Amino acid sequence: MHPPTVEDVARVAGVSRQTVSNVLNAPQRVRPETRERVEAAIAKLGYRPNRMAQSLQAATSRMIGYRIKPADPHGLSSIHDRLLHAMSEAGRAADHHMLLFTANDEDEVANVQALHRAGAIDGVVLYGIGIDDPRPPALRRLRIPFAAFGRTGVDSDHPWVDIDNAAGTAAAVEHLVELGHRRIAFVSGTVGAAVADRCAEGWRTALDKHGLLDGSHGLNLRGEDTIATGERFGDALLDHADPPTAVVGANDTLAIGVLRAARRRGARLAVVGFDDTPAAVAMDLSSVRQPIEAVGHAIIRALLNEGGPTGLLLNPELVVRASSALP
Amino acid sequence: MHPPTVEDVARVAGVSRQTVSNVLNAPQRVRPETRERVEAAIAKLGYRPNRMAQSLQAATSRMIGYRIKPADPHGLSSIHDRLLHAMSEAGRAADHHMLLFTANDEDEVANVQALHRAGAIDGVVLYGIGIDDPRPPALRRLRIPFAAFGRTGVDSDHPWVDIDNAAGTAAAVEHLVELGHRRIAFVSGTVGAAVADRCAEGWRTALDKHGLLDGSHGLNLRGEDTIATGERFGDALLDHADPPTAVVGANDTLAIGVLRAARRRGARLAVVGFDDTPAAVAMDLSSVRQPIEAVGHAIIRALLNEGGPTGLLLNPELVVRASSALP
Numbered sequence: 001m002h003p004p005t006v007e008d009v010a011r012v013a014g015v016s017r018q019t020v021s022n023v024l025n026a027p028q029r030v031r032p033e034t035r036e037r038v039e040a041a042i043a044k045l046g047y048r049p050n051r052m053a054q055s056l057q058a059a060t061s062r063m064i065g066y067r068i069k070p071a072d073p074h075g076l077s078s079i080h081d082r083l084l085h086a087m088s089e090a091g092r093a094a095d096h097h098m099l100l101f102t103a104n105d106e107d108e109v110a111n112v113q114a115l116h117r118a119g120a121i122d123g124v125v126l127y128g129i130g131i132d133d134p135r136p137p138a139l140r141r142l143r144i145p146f147a148a149f150g151r152t153g154v155d156s157d158h159p160w161v162d163i164d165n166a167a168g169t170a171a172a173v174e175h176l177v178e179l180g181h182r183r184i185a186f187v188s189g190t191v192g193a194a195v196a197d198r199c200a201e202g203w204r205t206a207l208d209k210h211g212l213l214d215g216s217h218g219l220n221l222r223g224e225d226t227i228a229t230g231e232r233f234g235d236a237l238l239d240h241a242d243p244p245t246a247v248v249g250a251n252d253t254l255a256i257g258v259l260r261a262a263r264r265r266g267a268r269l270a271v272v273g274f275d276d277t278p279a280a281v282a283m284d285l286s287s288v289r290q291p292i293e294a295v296g297h298a299i300i301r302a303l304l305n306e307g308g309p310t311g312l313l314l315n316p317e318l319v320v321r322a323s324s325a326l327p
Numbered sequence: 328m329h330p331p332t333v334e335d336v337a338r339v340a341g342v343s344r345q346t347v348s349n350v351l352n353a354p355q356r357v358r359p360e361t362r363e364r365v366e367a368a369i370a371k372l373g374y375r376p377n378r379m380a381q382s383l384q385a386a387t388s389r390m391i392g393y394r395i396k397p398a399d400p401h402g403l404s405s406i407h408d409r410l411l412h413a414m415s416e417a418g419r420a421a422d423h424h425m426l427l428f429t430a431n432d433e434d435e436v437a438n439v440q441a442l443h444r445a446g447a448i449d450g451v452v453l454y455g456i457g458i459d460d461p462r463p464p465a466l467r468r469l470r471i472p473f474a475a476f477g478r479t480g481v482d483s484d485h486p487w488v489d490i491d492n493a494a495g496t497a498a499a500v501e502h503l504v505e506l507g508h509r510r511i512a513f514v515s516g517t518v519g520a521a522v523a524d525r526c527a528e529g530w531r532t533a534l535d536k537h538g539l540l541d542g543s544h545g546l547n548l549r550g551e552d553t554i555a556t557g558e559r560f561g562d563a564l565l566d567h568a569d570p571p572t573a574v575v576g577a578n579d580t581l582a583i584g585v586l587r588a589a590r591r592r593g594a595r596l597a598v599v600g601f602d603d604t605p606a607a608v609a610m611d612l613s614s615v616r617q618p619i620e621a622v623g624h625a626i627i628r629a630l631l632n633e634g635g636p637t638g639l640l641l642n643p644e645l646v647v648r649a650s651s652a653l654p
Contacts, residue, residue: 024445027437028430035437048444063426068415071408078605080408081398088395088427097447098427099390100415103355110354110362117375118351120424227609256609278405279606282554282583 004045013041025095063099064091064303065115065124067108072191072225078277079127079292083149086296087125094304096122109138116144123303125149129160131194147303149295150194151311159302161295161312165195165250165274166202168288168316172248172272173206175286175318181246181270182212187233187258188250189225196222199250199274219244223254230257238267246270246324252277252287259285259323270324274316284322291316331372340368352422390426391418391630392442392451394435399518401553401580405604406454406619410476413623414452421631423449436465443471450630452476456487458521474630476622477521478638486629488622488639492522492577492601493529495615495643499575499599500533502613502645508573508597509539514560514585515577516552523549526577526601546571550581557584565594573597573651579604579614586612586650597651601643611649618643 006024010017015038022029023038030038041047066087071078088098099121103111115121122145126135129150136158139146147159169186176184186203188196200220207213218240223229230249234257237244247269249255255273262269273280276289291314298312337344342365349356350365357365368374393414398405415425426448430438442448449472453462456477463485466473474486496513503511513530515523527547534540545567550556557576561584564571574596576582582600589596600607603616618641625639 024441027441028434068408068412070412078405078408080411081395081405084407084411084427085395085397085429088429092429097442100411100425100427102412102415102419107355114351114354115424260609277606278604279609282587282606283609 004047006047008045009038009041009047012045013038060122061119062096063121064096064300065099065101065112065121067103067111067124067126068100069102069128079275079290082292083127083296086293087300090297090300094300096300096304109135109142112139112144112146113142116142123147125299125303128192129194130192131197145303147299149299157310159310161298161302161314163290163295163316164313165198165316166205168274168290168318169199169202169248169250170206171316171318172274172286172288173203175320176246176248176270176272176324177206177210177212179246179270179324181244183215183219183242183244183246184212185216185219185221185237185244185247186250187221187223187230187247187254189223189229189254191225196250203248225251225253227253227257227260230254230259231261232257234258234261234269235265238262238265238269244269247272249273251275252280252285255285255287256280256283259283272318272324276319280319280321286321286324287319288316289319290314331374333374335372336365336368336374339372340365353419387449388446389423390448391423391627392426392428392439392448394430394438394451394453395427396429396455399552401551406602406617409619410454410623413620414627417624417627421627423627423631436462436469439466439471439473440469443469450474452626452630455519456521457519458524472630474626476626484637486637488625488629488641490617490622490643491640492525492643493532495601495617495645496526496529496575496577497533498643498645499601499613499615500530502647503573503575503597503599503651504533504537504539506573506597506651508571510542510546510569510571510573511539512543512546512548512564512571512574513577514548514550514557514574514581516550516556516581518552523577526575530575552578552580554580554584554587557581557586558588559584561585561588561596562592565589565592565596571596573599576600578602579607579612582612582614583607583610586610599645599651603646607646607648613648613651614646615643616646 006017006020010020020038023035027035091097101111112124124146126146127149129148133152136152149161151160151162173184188199207216221233247258252273252275255271256279259271273285273287276287280287294314333344333347337347347365350362354362418424428438439451451473453473454476456475460479463479476488478487478489500511515526534543548560574585579600579602582598586598600612600614603614607614621641
């Protein structure tokens with residue numbers, strides 16, 4: 001006697017083979033009554049599909065690796081939640097799931113290699129990409145499929161999805177210029193220096209367009225990504241001989257520090273952050289919002305559809321709140 | 328000729344079988360030079376382990392399911408990041424990984440069932456547990472291993488780990504009583520009503536202990552979990568005929584709303600939140616911090632060690648900041 005098959009289950013339940021497959025793989029697509037009938041047939045026949053056996057045949061685990069890092073105790077930005085949900089949803093549509101792993105920086109590639117060789121993952125999503133990031137070339141040498149949230153150099157030839165950080169910061173500057181500001185400072189951090197550099201470029205380009213760059217020497221500060229540093233930067237800028245009337249931050253953490261300094265001193269200083277964190281909402285901070293959901297969906301598509309476009313640059317969106325009201 | 332084995336690789340690389348196993352499963356434990364030697368031997372022999380084949384033999388996927396929900400656009404609290412990292416780390420120590428899936432509430436159990444039957448997960452971690460949550464009994468009927476962050480009724484007999492929310496809120500009240508406050512209000516939301524009920528119980532118990540409960544009628548407000556609701560509650564409490572001098576929130580979202588109302592009006596009102604979110608740090612809000620990292624480790628232990636203690640209650644910790652300074 002042969003072990004029961006999907007066809008046997010379909011016949012006993014009086015449904016199509018596809019419906020049985022849906023109950024097994026995407027039960028949300030099946031009405032509860034039908035689902036119960038199929039479940040009863042599965043139980044009666046003792047049918048047992050085996051995804052791992054299927055995987056062995058298909059030589060695919062239908063799993064995508066993602067390294068989860070510990071939360072930064074000083075940072076306010078947290079993209080994991082939104083990104084992981086978006087990628088899980090996109091993966092589901094393509095019958096893939098996300099597999100989380102932890103690793104130190106120096107062991108990340110070796111861990112990916114071990115998971116891939118063991119057949120636990122088909123590929124991996126990278127993020128926090130630096131200009132000279134060693135992971136893309138290493139994974140390419142190992143022939144492990146990957147897609148990156150972020151680019152290495154300008155000519156990144158690996159599959160990537162990124163936010164146009166320069167455009168985001170430029171939009172913040174444009175908004176402030178429209179409100180009448182002429183002296184606009186920029187503060188950025190050391191985490192993700194490549195991103196901070198692109199934001200600085202957006203700040204410079206937008207200022208230059210309005211003939212404001214020459215007068216902005218000494219208004220570009222970089223330091224640790226903490227609220228305390230932002231607060232120190234805020235004090236320093238307000239103590240400047242010719243203080244700025246507005247500040248753009250490369251992230252909300254620094255921008256909130258600047259805003260705290262301004263509010264503590266009762267100073268009029270417009271502030272715009274980057275990342276649109278929950279803290280920005282709580283503090284009425286204008287901020288540039290990254291389309292993380294779109295990034296999550298695009299990165300899974302980039303990973304699963306080999307041969308598609310190499311790179312995709314998405315535009316962030318400025319969310320205006322009270323912190324950049326008219327001065 | 329037989330396919331190459333771990334022993335062959337060990338012999339060629341001049342290392343122990345365990346070292347080869349470490350390179351395959353936990354490369355971070357192996358020094359880079361040794362790792363390279365083993366990798367070279369693996370490449371030379373064409374050795375290919377197969378985790379899925381191993382899983383078929385062991386009838387275990389070494390994967391733990393976790394449903395990731397979309398981020399609440401109004402809430403400030405986000406535990407996924409910290410919890411997922413802690414669980415991934417705990418899982419790694421036991422050679423397990425986390426598998427993320429998405430689902431609607433009504434399809435969650437059916438999705439878990441499909442993943443479990445397909446051999447994609449060994450068990451699942453539940454969270455957001457309600458008093459009459461249908462998931463624990465359903466999973467028990469299906470004989471699917473699970474552990475829950477949260478309890479159902481008082482006599483939960485499924486494996487769970489929870490925060491003692493009543494103790495956390497009581498600690499906040501004690502702190503305010505010590506500072507001299509006698510009229511202490513409580514605000515809570517509708518999301519996670521079981522948790523809000525336990526916080527309310529902690530508030531009542533602590534007030535009663537100091538003989539302050541009888542005078543606190545009308546100081547217990549419940550509404551939507553948004554900053555706007557908290558702000559409305561703050562205004563209502565400050566407009567009270569006999570206004571409170573302090574407010575305890577069941578979460579930071581509502582507490583920050585109250586704090587915004589107080590600051591906008593220049594009113595002296597001490598405020599303590601719950602969850603210690605990044606926004607609490609940005610706003611100098613005192614808040615009760617959940618030991619999420621400990622929860623993550625404990626819940627994986629509870630899931631993997633069947634037969635251990637059924638429940639584990641962990642104490643949160645009050646973090647004092649400027650929002651509850653002396654009035």
